[in-house]
Amino acid sequence: MTAFDYQDCPYPVSGLKQQAHREAWQKIAQPGNWWTGSERIAIVQATRDAATCPLCSARKEALSPYGIDGRHSGHIELPDVALDAAHRITTDPSRLTGAWLQSIIDASFTFGHYVELLGVAVAAISIDTLHRALGLPLTPPPDPIPGAPDGYLPAGATIDVAWVPMLTPQTLTEREGDIFLGAPATANVIRALSLVPDAVRLLHSLAAVHYVPTDLVRDFSSTGELSLSRPQIELVASRTSALNDCFY
Numbered sequence: 001m002t003a004f005d006y007q008d009c010p011y012p013v014s015g016l017k018q019q020a021h022r023e024a025w026q027k028i029a030q031p032g033n034w035w036t037g038s039e040r041i042a043i044v045q046a047t048r049d050a051a052t053c054p055l056c057s058a059r060k061e062a063l064s065p066y067g068i069d070g071r072h073s074g075h076i077e078l079p080d081v082a083l084d085a086a087h088r089i090t091t092d093p094s095r096l097t098g099a100w101l102q103s104i105i106d107a108s109f110t111f112g113h114y115v116e117l118l119g120v121a122v123a124a125i126s127i128d129t130l131h132r133a134l135g136l137p138l139t140p141p142p143d144p145i146p147g148a149p150d151g152y153l154p155a156g157a158t159i160d161v162a163w164v165p166m167l168t169p170q171t172l173t174e175r176e177g178d179i180f181l182g183a184p185a186t187a188n189v190i191r192a193l194s195l196v197p198d199a200v201r202l203l204h205s206l207a208a209v210h211y212v213p214t215d216l217v218r219d220f221s222s223t224g225e226l227s228l229s230r231p232q233i234e235l236v237a238s239r240t241s242a243l244n245d246c247f248y
Contacts, residue, residue, distance in 0.1 A: 003139050011134060016225050020209045021139075024123050024202060029142040033152045033196050034113045035120075037144030042077040043117055044124040044141050046086035049074025056091040065092055066100065081109045082117055089121050094245030098163040111164045112153055112195055119199025126206055157195050167194040179204075181215045190214065211237065 004021040006013040028044060029037050050056050053073045059065035065088070072087050081104050088096060105111060128138050156171025168191070169180045176197035180186040181204070193199040204214050211217075212224035212233070220230050228236070240246075 003142070006136070009134055009136055013134075014209070014225055017209045020205050021127055024127065024206060025139070025142045027198065027202055028120055028123060030145045031147040031149050032116050032120075032198060034110070034116045034149050036149060037147065039078060039082075040116075040120050041141045041144050042075065043082070043086050043120045045075045046072075046078060046083055047090045047121050047124050048128065048138065050087040050090035053087055053091070056087050059088075060092050065095055079109065082113065085114060085117055086121055089118060090125060094247075101163050112151075115164055115193055115195040116199060119193050119196055119202060122193075122199075123202050123206055126210055130210065152197075154195060154197065161188060162192055164192065165195050166191040176200075183215070187217075 003025060004018045006018060028040050030040075031037050032040060035043070049072070055068070055070040055072050058070070059068050062068050072083055076083065078086070085104065088100075101114065105114070131138050152175070154167055154171075154176055155173065157165035157167050158171075159165050166188075167176065167179075169184055169186065172180065176194070179194060179197050179200040180190070190200060190203065193203060207214055209225060212222050212226070212230075216222040216224065223230050223233060226233060
C-alpha cells in the first residue's frame with residue numbers, strides 16, 4: 001500500500017494533504033542537523049509509544065511530573081534523555097518548564113538536539129492525530145535514509161523570549177533565508193523551531209494543509225484548502241488549543 005493513499009478513509013482527503021504527508025515522512029527519514037534518519041524515526045515511534053506508557057500515565061496524574069522516576073515503555077532506541085523528552089512533549093507538554101530543559105542540556109544533548117526532536121515530534125503527532133480523528137490506522141514509519149547529521153548551527157540564534165536560541169528575520173543567513181517567508185516579523189511559535197531551519201520548513205508544509213498557509217494566517221479571508229469558513233477554522237483551532245493547554 002502506498003503511504004497516505006487514504007483509500008479506506010470514509011471522508012474525502014485532498015491530494016495536497018496526501019502529498020504533504022508523504023513529503024513529511026520522506027523528510028523525517030533523512031538525517032537532520034543533529035539526529036540520524038534512524039533516530040528521527042525512533043522519535044516518531046516514541047511519540048506513539050507514549051500514549052500507552054505507564055510512566056507517562058503516572059506522571060500525568062501526579063501533582064508534579066518531576067517527582068516520579070521510572071523508565072518509559074515501548075521501543076527504547078534513543079538515549080534516555082531524548083526518549084524522556086519525546087514522551088513528555090507528547091503526553092504532558094503544558095507542564096514542561098525552562099528549568100527542566102536547562103537540566104537536560106549538555107554536550108551530548110544540545111539545544112539543537114532538543115529543537116530537532118521537537119520538530120519531528122510535532123510533525124508526527126499532527127499527522128497521527130488526523131489519522132486517529134478519521135478512524136484510520138497509523139501509517140508505518142518510513143525506512144531511514146543513511147547518513148550522518150551535519151551539525152549545522154545558525155550563527156545568529158540567541159535566547160531572547162524563549163527557552164531555546166532563536167533567529168529573527170534580521171539574523172537569517174542565506175542557508176535559512178526562506179524560513180520566515182520573507183516577512184519582517186514572524187510568530188514566536190515559528191521562531192521557536194528556527195535553530196533547526198528544516199523543522200520550520202516542515203512546520204510550514206504541514207500547517208498549509210492542516211490549517212492555512214503561514215503567510216496567509218493574518219489574511220482572515222483565507223481558508224487555505226479547507227472547506228470551513230475562517231471563523232469556523234479559528235473556533236476549531238482555539239478549542240483544540242484550549243483542550244491541549246496550549247500557551248498561545
